[in-house]
Amino acid sequence: xxxxxxxxxxxVQKLPDVYHCASSCPGASRRRPARGPLCRPxxxxxxxxxxxxxxxxxxxxxxxxxxxxLMAVMNRGGxxxxxxxxxxxxxxxxxxVLSVRGRDILADGKPVRGxxxxxxxxxDAAAREKKIRAELGRIRNLGFTxxxxxxxxxxxxxxxxxxxxxxxxADSVIRWAAEEGLWVQLLLTPHYVPDWVFRKYGDxxxxxxxxxxxxxxxxxxxxxxxAVSDLIAFQRAAVRHFSRYPNxxxxxxxxxxxxxxxxxxxxxxxxxxxxxxxxRVQPDVAVWNQxxxxxxxxxxxxDIPSEGGGxxxxxxxxxxxxxxxxxxxxxxxxxxxxxxRFIPVGHKLSPYQAVDAxxxxxxxxxxxxxxxxxxxxxxxxxxxxxxxxLQQSASCPVIxxxxxxxxxxxxxxxxxxxxxxxxxxSLAGAAIQTIYAWDEFDPEAFPWGMRYSDGTLLKGxxxxxxxxxxxxxxxxxxxRVGAADPVVAVVLPASALSVRSADHxxxxxxxxxxxxxxxRAGAVCLAMMSDDLAPDAYLQPKADATPPPEAPGGASLLxxxxxxxxxxWIPDDTGLDQAFLESPALQKWVxxxxxLSLGYREQGPPAWTGIRQVRREGLQLVSTTPASGRWGFRxxxxxxxxxxxxxxTGEGPPPEVTVTAVLERxxxxxxxxxxxxxxxxxxxxxxxxxxxxxxxxxxYVQDALELAGVIAPALPSGPRIxxxxxxxxxxTDSDWTGKVAAPGEITSxxxxxxxxxxxxNPELAVAGSxxxxxxxxxxxxxxxxxxxxxxx
Numbered sequence: 013x014x015x016x017x018x019x020x021x022x023x024v025q026k027l028p029d030v031y032h033c034a035s036s037c038p039g040a041s042r043r044r045p046a047r048g049p050l051c052r053p054x055x056x057x058x059x060x061x062x063x064x065x066x067x068x069x070x071x072x073x074x075x076x077x078x079x080x081x082l083m084a085v086m087n088r089g090g091x092x093x094x095x096x097x098x099x100x101x102x103x104x105x106x107x108x109v110l111s112v113r114g115r116d117i118l119a120d121g122k123p124v125r126g127x128x129x130x131x132x133x134x135x136d137a138a139a140r141e142k143k144i145r146a147e148l149g150r151i152r153n154l155g156f157t158x159x160x161x162x163x164x165x166x167x168x169x170x171x172x173x174x175x176x177x178x179x180x181x182a183d184s185v186i187r188w189a190a191e192e193g194l195w196v197q198l199l200l201t202p203h204y205v206p207d208w209v210f211r212k213y214g215d216x217x218x219x220x221x222x223x224x225x226x227x228x229x230x231x232x233x234x235x236x237x238x239a240v241s242d243l244i245a246f247q248r249a250a251v252r253h254f255s256r257y258p259n260x261x262x263x264x265x266x267x268x269x270x271x272x273x274x275x276x277x278x279x280x281x282x283x284x285x286x287x288x289x290x291x292r293v294q295p296d297v298a299v300w301n302q303x304x305x306x307x308x309x310x311x312x313x314x315d316i317p318s319e320g321g322g323x324x325x326x327x328x329x330x331x332x333x334x335x336x337x338x339x340x341x342x343x344x345x346x347x348x349x350x351x352x353r354f355i356p357v358g359h360k361l362s363p364y365q366a367v368d369a370x371x372x373x374x375x376x377x378x379x380x381x382x383x384x385x386x387x388x389x390x391x392x393x394x395x396x397x398x399x400x401x402l403q404q405s406a407s408c409p410v411i412x413x414x415x416x417x418x419x420x421x422x423x424x425x426x427x428x429x430x431x432x433x434x435x436x437x438s439l440a441g442a443a444i445q446t447i448y449a450w451d452e453f454d455p456e457a458f459p460w461g462m463r464y465s466d467g468t469l470l471k472g473x474x475x476x477x478x479x480x481x482x483x484x485x486x487x488x489x490x491x492r493v494g495a496a497d498p499v500v501a502v503v504l505p506a507s508a509l510s511v512r513s514a515d516h517x518x519x520x521x522x523x524x525x526x527x528x529x530x531x532r533a534g535a536v537c538l539a540m541m542s543d544d545l546a547p548d549a550y551l552q553p554k555a556d557a558t559p560p561p562e563a564p565g566g567a568s569l570l571x572x573x574x575x576x577x578x579x580x581w582i583p584d585d586t587g588l589d590q591a592f593l594e595s596p597a598l599q600k601w602v603x604x605x606x607x608l609s610l611g612y613r614e615q616g617p618p619a620w621t622g623i624r625q626v627r628r629e630g631l632q633l634v635s636t637t638p639a640s641g642r643w644g645f646r647x648x649x650x651x652x653x654x655x656x657x658x659x660x661t662g663e664g665p666p667p668e669v670t671v672t673a674v675l676e677r678x679x680x681x682x683x684x685x686x687x688x689x690x691x692x693x694x695x696x697x698x699x700x701x702x703x704x705x706x707x708x709x710x711x712y713v714q715d716a717l718e719l720a721g722v723i724a725p726a727l728p729s730g731p732r733i734x735x736x737x738x739x740x741x742x743x744t745d746s747d748w749t750g751k752v753a754a755p756g757e758i759t760s761x762x763x764x765x766x767x768x769x770x771x772x773n774p775e776l777a778v779a780g781s782x783x784x785x786x787x788x789x790x791x792x793x794x795x796x797x798x799x800x801x802x803x804x
Contacts, residue, residue, distance in 0.1 A: 096757040106482035107258030110354050113387055115409050115441045117261065117356060124261065125443040126157025127434075127480035128197060129462065130414055131450035133161050137181035137430065144185060148192045151450065155704050156479035158195030158261060159275035160446045163187055164204030165246045172208045177253040190259040197389075197413065197446065199264040200250050202243050202343075203230040213239050219279040223317075225678065230267045234256040235339045236281035244346045251347045251357070261444075262353055262387050264413065265343045268362035269336070275331075278316050287311050289331045292553035303327075326507055330551055333506075334382070341384045348386070352561055358385035360413045362390070363402050380405055381544040381572045389413030390442075395433045397528035398520055400440040400734075401502065411446035412437050416460050417472055427471035427768040432743055432792045434479040439736035445483075447476040475768045483795075496736065498536040504525050505582070505589030506543040506550065521702020522611065528706065529713045533722045534735035534755055538577065545570040549591035572603050575605075578720035581713075584699070593618040603689030609716050610695045616654065622667065623686060625654040633676035634698065640672040640683070641718065642711030647676055656678045656699020663790035672715075673698070685719075692719060731787055742783070743792040751784040756799040758783065766790035 017304035095182060108119040113415055116123040129151055137144055145604070151159060163182035169175060186196050210216065216237035233239045247265060254260055290300065290311055297311050303323045308314060319322040340359055348357050361378070382460030387407050403410050415437065417430050434445055469477070501525045523539055530537040543550040573580075580601075582593070592598065593610075600607050601622050610617055616625030632653040635646050647713035647722040658669055673683035673696060683696035694716055700709045717723075731744040731752065740754050758781055762776035766789075776785035776793060787793060 026578065035712045037766060042752055044776075054218050057705065061108055077630055085527070091195045107301075107353065110261075112356060112409060115407050116443055117387065117411075123443060124157070125197065126483045127155070127476055128158045128160050128195070128444065128581050129450040129476075130230040130446050130448040130607070132162040133181050133185050135167065135181050137184045137613055139448075139482055141184070141188070141589070142211070145188050146190055147450070148176045148194060149403050152192045152194055154477050154478075157444070157480070157483075158197065158259075159185070159189055159450070160197035160199070162199035162267075163250070164201050165243065166204050166206035168250055169206060169246055171206070172212065172468040173318040175249065177249065179457070182254070185260065186254065186257045190257060194259065195261040196257070196259050197262050197264065197411070198260055201230075201245050201373040202266060203232060203245075205232055205239075209233070209239050209242055213237065214240075215279075216281065217279065218277040218282070218735050221278060223278070225455075230269050234277050234279050234281040235335070235467055236277065237279075240339075240342075247347050248345060248350045251351050251355075255355055262356040262358065263347065264358060264360045264389055265347060265776065266340065266359045267571045268360060268391055269340075270786075283316055285335060286316060286328065286331055289553065290314060290327075293551050302362075327551060330507070333379075334552070337379055337382045341382070344384050351554065356386035356409070357662050358389060358408070359383075360389035360391055363390055363399055371757065378402075378545055379541060380407060381547065387411060388705070391415070391448075392433075392437065395436050396524050397537075398523035398539065400436060400531070401523060401527040401537045403440050403442065404498065404536050405540060410522055412442045414446055414448040416448045425596075427475040428764060428766045428790050428792065430472040431475035431478055431742070431764060431768040434475065434792065435482075435741050436734055438479070438483065439734050439739055439741055441554070441736075445479070472769065478764075478768055498538045498574050499576060499720055500535055500537040500579045500717070501528065501538050501540050501573060501577045501582070502537060502581045503542050503545065503592070505585040505592065507543045508588050508590070518701060519585075522581070522700075522705060524700075525702045525705035525710075526713055528582050529710060530717060530722065531735065533714075533717055533735045535717065535722045535741075540573070540575075542786060546592050546595035546597050546670070547571065550597050571599050573601075579607045579609065579716055581609045581716070582611060584613055590618065594620070599688075602691035602693060605690040607692045607694065607716065607720050610693065612654065612697060612699045614698075617695050621686065621688070621695070623695055624659045625697055628653050628655055628675070632682075634673055634682055635676050636673045636683075637671055639670050641715040643672065643709065643715050644711060646780075648708075650698055653682050656682060656684050656695070657696050658686065672696075694719075700790070736794060738798060740795040740797060741792065742787060742795065744789065745786050747786065747788050749786045754781045754783065754795055754797040756797040757781055758795055758797045760796040762794045763787070764792050792797070 032062075109121075111118045112122075116125075117618070118124070120660070126325050131147075132271055133144070134140055150160070161182055163180055167180055167182075182198065186198070189196050210233075216233040216239045218227070218231075218234050220226040249262055254263070294300065295311070297308050300311070300314070301307070301308055304322070304327075306324075317328050319325060321328075322390065322602040344357055344359075351357070363378075385408060387409045389411050390399075390403055392412055393414070393416055415433065417426060417433065437445060447462060448460050449458075449462065451458060451461045451463070453459070453464055453712075462470055462476070464470070504519050504523065580598075598608070610621075613625075615629075617623045629652050632650045634650055634653060635648070636644050653675065655675065668687035670685040670686060671681040671683070674681050682698060684694075686695070688694045696712070699713065704712055729747050731742045733752065734741045735755065740752075742752060758778045761773040761774070761776060761778050763776060765771050771791070774785070774791075774793070776783055776787060778784075778795075781797065783793070783795060
């Protein structure tokens with residue numbers, strides 16, 4: 013399905029021929045085959061640069077000529093370069109065959125797993141060969157699997173028509189890394205724009221609300237401008253060239269694009285794209301006039317609305333979200349077509365700041381349904397249950413492309429906190445993680461550095477070394493990464509997030525709370541957007557009408573929702589997302605056995621639920637009933653509450669209803685469970701924010717999980733728990749004594765102290781599937797377990 017719109021399509025129909033360069037690999041005329049796996053370091057002895065000339069017999073000449081012709085044919089067909097680097101007699105290893113299976117990247121059929129380091133390599137790498145080689149050797153000896161580096165557009169094409177590919181710093185470092193048996197993630201940075209691009213096209217900058225030029229985060233020109241065609245040409249040429257190196261693990265095409273301030277484009281390019289998009293959705297201006305309450309004569313009269321401008325603002329926010337995804341997809345489609353062999357291509361995202369880093373203040377969000385990539389990179393600086401839910405929602409492999417704990421990594425607790433973060437991300441399915449960065453630490457100028465000026469590692473970096481060992485120990489297992497099937501999905505309202513950017517913190521709090529309690533119960537929680545599940549309920553260009561691909565494991569009645577999901581949790585949004593709630597697909601999903609938990613809504617639940625709500629203002633005393641389960645309390649005060657009743661739908665007998673909370677004085681219901689078909693609707697006419705769901709209302713979430721077949725192994729007052737396939741992570745913010753049950757027989761227990769050193773005699777004991785004893789503040793424990801039939 014083509015999502016690219018004509019306003020982007022015309023930019024890539026004819027790419028400059030100069031980018032189709034054949035400077036692909038130095039020394040290509042001196043290629044010779046090499047053998048052995050990539051991970052086996054080559055001999056460190058530098059071969060002599062002098063070559064003895066041996067006379068060639070007439071009998072051998074035809075054979076040599078045949079081999080030369082065969083190598084030429086392979087090169088023309090895009091074969092993998094196994095060249096000798098300039099000035100070195102050490103050939104590369106043959107490139108492994110890369111593929112993607114589920115959440116894993118495979119090399120010759122085996123999962124690639126381990127820790128990487130991100131390194132800002134010097135631009136004069138060739139002049140620092142000895143030092144850089146020594147650092148690469150140290151990285152390998154510390155147990156890291158690879159390095160992540162970047163190469164800039166202006167470095168690869170310093171002038172229009174002039175290619176430096178083959179002579180860049182990245183070329184040198186990639187070759188030397190291959191000799192150390194190190195993989196490389198390569199970021200083809202779009203934000204290092206050469207000056208000639210601006211001279212060529214003139215004013216292609218984004219414009220803000222005041223009409224002044226602004227820079228988007230990591231994109232200094234309008235994504236709708238003709239400069240995009242040259243960006244695509246650079247990345248296509250770079251992918252063709254660098255694919256010839258055998259140790260390239262993946263290509264990143266963008267870097268943290270969005271991050272709170274990108275895409276504010278009110279330039280002439282943005283205005284043209286906005287009008288073009290409206291024409292794709294609905295070319296009849298009368299329809300838009302009726303929708304917006306305007307009297308425009310034609311779509312060319314449409315302007316960019318101001319923030320808070322009603323329905324037009326909501327439509328413009330949706331246009332920006334879809335056009336960002338379209339821009340990403342265009343870069344992906346154009347680069348994947350030219351790679352000589354399969355190497356995963358994707359984007360680096362920054363989900364750690366908010367729900368997805370695109371919510372504040374411009375209302376941009378990911379779409380798992382529309383975004384196309386072989387791999388996604390998450391840059392995580394800190395971790396939360398909500399972020400892990402986002403990580404587990406992607407249907408392709410997720411690499412933690414950057415991670416660190418800034419300014420805390422050199423403290424006494426920094427190492428333990430960093431190790432715990434790395435363990436949590438690993439248990440959420442990240443088989444590859446990248447610590448940021450293999451640079452010198454400066455508490456003010458660069459607090460993300462891993463090394464002091466004398467080369468000593470920070471405590472946080474030592475945790476990455478420990479994690480590298482743990483990931484290597486697990487690399488030989490045959491189990492899948494993130495093998496558990498998702499049971500819970502928190503659905504974030506697309507339209508509400510787009511229109512009111514301040515809502516993202518409230519929604520993120522709910523996501524965090526539900527995901528945390530699901531993780532405690534060993535369940536996988538997803539974070540999804542409402543328009544991914546019911547796209548027909550939202551504005552979309554006609555080209556997007558093609559049904560999306562089925563979700564992994566088979567599609568359910570809701571598009572792109574895995575069949576294993578039993579519970580959908582929707583936060584309140586004060587009526588801004590009614591389109592999704594009224595979707596027939598959601599009604600069918602509930603009737604087929606799904607459990608729908610709706611957050612409090614001022615206008616009440618959608619009509620099809622049969623639940624009617626009447627608002628009672630003033631101080632209200634509420635108590636739960638015995639049917640409420642873990643959500644139990646007496647006489648709690650609320651500033652207003654929604655009194656509920658069940659109205660007839662006119663279809664069949666009245667549904668089964670369970671009252672779970674009532675007003676103390678009148679005994680009128682304020683929380684219900686209503687059976688619809690084979691499923692349930694849970695609704696409380698009471699506000700519950702993220703902090704409440706983590707604390708006094710945690711039982712409400714646990715009751716919903718139990719209805720979905722998930723039983724939490726510990727109460728919220730116990731230790732923090734995260735469970736994955738065969739592993740369980742325990743930690744606590746204060747000293748804790750008690751017991752925790754694992755899902756199966758425990759086979760090993762490792763406790764780390766506040767400095768991430770292994771505790772020889774921990775005060776925890778194991779008996780069968782039970783861990784008993786004391787876990788002290790800043791300690792964490794890794795428990796491995798197996799079920800009787802798994803043998804793992």
